[in-house]
Amino acid sequence: MPQCPQGVRELGRNHPWLRFPNSCSAEACCCQAPRKHPAIDRQIGAERGLWRHSDQSKKHLSCAALVLGTWGGGLVHGPAAATAASTRPSGSLTGSSSTHEFQAETRKLLDIVARSLYSEKEVFIRELISNGSDALEKLRHKLMSEGKDLPELEIHLETDSKKGTLTIQDTGIGMTREELLSNLGTIARSGSKAFLDMLQNQAEASSKIIGQFGVGFYSSFMVADRVEVFSQLAAPGSPGYCWCSDGSGTFELSEASGVQAGTKIVLHLKKECMEFASEDRVRDVITKYSNFISFPLYLNGQRVNTLQALWMMEPKDIGDWQHKEFYRFIAQSYDEPRYILHYKTDAPLNIRSIFYVPEMKPSMFDVSRELGSSVALYSRKVLILTKATEILPKWLRFLKGVVDSEDIPLNLSRELLQESTLIRKLRDVLQQRLIKFFIEQSKKDPEKYAKFFEDFGLFMREGIVTIAEQEVKEEIAKLLRYESSTLPPGQLTSLSEYASRMPAGSRNIYYLCAPNRHLAEHSPYYEAMKKKDAEVLFCYEQFDELTLLHLRQFDKKKLMSVETDIVVDHYKEEKFEEHRPAEECLSSQDAEDLLAWMRNALGSRVATIKVTPRLDVHPAMITVLEMGAARHFLRMQQLAKTSEERAQMLQPTLEINTGHVLIKKLNQLRLKQPELAHMLLDQIYDNAMIAAGLNDDPRPMVNRLNDLLAKVLEKH
Ligand SMILES: Nc1ncnc2c1ncn2[C@@H]1O[C@H](COP(=O)(O)OP(=O)(O)OP(=O)(O)O)[C@@H](O)[C@H]1O
Numbered sequence: 001m002p003q004c005p006q007g008v009r010e011l012g013r014n015h016p017w018l019r020f021p022n023s024c025s026a027e028a029c030c031c032q033a034p035r036k037h038p039a040i041d042r043q044i045g046a047e048r049g050l051w052r053h054s055d056q057s058k059k060h061l062s063c064a065a066l067v068l069g070t071w072g073g074g075l076v077h078g079p080a081a082a083t084a085a086s087t088r089p090s091g092s093l094t095g096s097s098s099t100h101e102f103q104a105e106t107r108k109l110l111d112i113v114a115r116s117l118y119s120e121k122e123v124f125i126r127e128l129i130s131n132g133s134d135a136l137e138k139l140r141h142k143l144m145s146e147g148k149d150l151p152e153l154e155i156h157l158e159t160d161s162k163k164g165t166l167t168i169q170d171t172g173i174g175m176t177r178e179e180l181l182s183n184l185g186t187i188a189r190s191g192s193k194a195f196l197d198m199l200q201n202q203a204e205a206s207s208k209i210i211g212q213f214g215v216g217f218y219s220s221f222m223v224a225d226r227v228e229v230f231s232q233l234a235a236p237g238s239p240g241y242c243w244c245s246d247g248s249g250t251f252e253l254s255e256a257s258g259v260q261a262g263t264k265i266v267l268h269l270k271k272e273c274m275e276f277a278s279e280d281r282v283r284d285v286i287t288k289y290s291n292f293i294s295f296p297l298y299l300n301g302q303r304v305n306t307l308q309a310l311w312m313m314e315p316k317d318i319g320d321w322q323h324k325e326f327y328r329f330i331a332q333s334y335d336e337p338r339y340i341l342h343y344k345t346d347a348p349l350n351i352r353s354i355f356y357v358p359e360m361k362p363s364m365f366d367v368s369r370e371l372g373s374s375v376a377l378y379s380r381k382v383l384i385l386t387k388a389t390e391i392l393p394k395w396l397r398f399l400k401g402v403v404d405s406e407d408i409p410l411n412l413s414r415e416l417l418q419e420s421t422l423i424r425k426l427r428d429v430l431q432q433r434l435i436k437f438f439i440e441q442s443k444k445d446p447e448k449y450a451k452f453f454e455d456f457g458l459f460m461r462e463g464i465v466t467i468a469e470q471e472v473k474e475e476i477a478k479l480l481r482y483e484s485s486t487l488p489p490g491q492l493t494s495l496s497e498y499a500s501r502m503p504a505g506s507r508n509i510y511y512l513c514a515p516n517r518h519l520a521e522h523s524p525y526y527e528a529m530k531k532k533d534a535e536v537l538f539c540y541e542q543f544d545e546l547t548l549l550h551l552r553q554f555d556k557k558k559l560m561s562v563e564t565d566i567v568v569d570h571y572k573e574e575k576f577e578e579h580r581p582a583e584e585c586l587s588s589q590d591a592e593d594l595l596a597w598m599r600n601a602l603g604s605r606v607a608t609i610k611v612t613p614r615l616d617v618h619p620a621m622i623t624v625l626e627m628g629a630a631r632h633f634l635r636m637q638q639l640a641k642t643s644e645e646r647a648q649m650l651q652p653t654l655e656i657n658t659g660h661v662l663i664k665k666l667n668q669l670r671l672k673q674p675e676l677a678h679m680l681l682d683q684i685y686d687n688a689m690i691a692a693g694l695n696d697d698p699r700p701m702v703n704r705l706n707d708l709l710a711k712v713l714e715k716h
């Protein structure tokens, strides 16, 4: 009987137009003379690497329909059904059957595997499909090394809700009697591991074998009270066998006829597990765990796994649409990725990964989510965890994607990672690579990056605040962007760029936190700073202050809030020359008297009062040691309700500008109209506290302001 070439059947299943119900006799089938098939070649053949046929397309199409009815090694043409059958008959038992006891330790372990090893029952499907995939891989390896043609390599699942069965069949290597006895009779004995050991580092095949522990098969007893395994070695003339067990202590082994090359496993489901006889349920499980298995997977005759494991491919071979499709699958989302990083490496660890940054801006809910990353962990294309929180630092949780690494230590159930230095290493390598990627992107397209930073910057700030290691904080800090006093509004700059512009010898990176550029530029602190002629970064976001406080330094330069710098200058007793003519300011005697009066009037609301030459347009400013931290502390604690309480904690200094009209007027009024002078002083003090961001509730001063306004307007 002629064998049908792979491509035709493949096409038949996926392309309904090939399913013509024409009759096509085996004799007339063009498959016997495979060469060129114009219709198929033109349509899809080229991209799938199909066989080419010489006969007329019509004939061939009908043949395709015919062969849909059969599949697997030893495929036979004949008057078969025109739809794709899924699994083949099981074969009948011949000869005597022998009963075997599981080895003592296997019996005990079987119980553990069936009851408590796996967190979810559904993973038995993943385990059996993975075994099928390994069997196919072994057959492929064997035939290729013998230089033989490959037969159909595929896996079929069939649900039968009437009988309450789920059947999984592969056209793989199959098992001999001895292999059935030892591989399925002894737990923790992995024929696949032995196969790998035999291969000894033949990387190509070894990276594709999934089995390693020798327990996966027994997960079938979580859901089945009887499991039948029909298997026949994929070598001409090999006998078929049937292995059968209820998982309680013994299994039976007998020779069977009519068994197909490969392995077929029939699970007779427990009553409470009948859900796995439902096609929809099984499809969901396959799509979740085994969507990227390298071999075609069919469920009740329909192909399920159509997506490719992109992360295993060469980046240049992947089209945009493939990324979009894959992103939507992995992120369960309908937007598109704005950034894509496909990262493959073999040193220091084996990593195959793809990361996506979603187009959609994260909601507050996403930001505050306590969960870790949304990156899925695969091992050799099989899903291990949908959300592998361990493999990326928490601040990178906005990324979607996949990490696959042969080096990741999995525990027996595969679903748990063993926290180890290796996982930490993986996390570090990925973090470093991602930061590097974002820096590259910011150079490539600054505008696009600015949008990304606006949408996702909060995560970076969180990373800097929460991560303990200074080097890592500084790495993440390379991603921060701010406006700067030396650049036009709207243009952003990085800390690294700031550092590169610093004059030789300067050691501080200055920043000022304010709600927007206007307020920053008109702040008394910025005014005081201007005299130094240093570049100042303007930080507008709520958490910038906290972030920079935590960062403390960058590239050996100190991060210095301009407010703090003013205080530090005092300590250093740095002298700023008064640049105004003396007659524009109060005389030193007047100033001293005024200070004494103010001290008395303000009482415990200030720790010190002094004259500053650093202000022009502002009458006064408040300085506090570590202003940012103080502000943050006040906000968090909601303590200190009154100005006196606040002052006790902050120990503020009030610095006054004796050249300012308000201060000069105050000096006159304190003698002539003490009541008005007190009101004016209170207002100047409150204004300075507001400018310092230390007064969050200006309501109490409204009455005073009204009184002041009334006085101003008295004469009008
Ligand atoms: N469909 C199959 N075809 C051929 N051999 C199989 C098949 N299923 C299981 N085996 C053999 O039985 C062995 C045990 O399978 P089992 O799933 O318990 O362990 P494993 O796949 O080796 O490791 P893991 O626990 O990681 O899955 C396999 O190593 C393999 O040799």
Ligand SMILES: [Mg+2]
Pocket: 127, 130, 131, 210, 211, 212, 214, 215, 216, 217
């Ligand atoms: Mg297995």
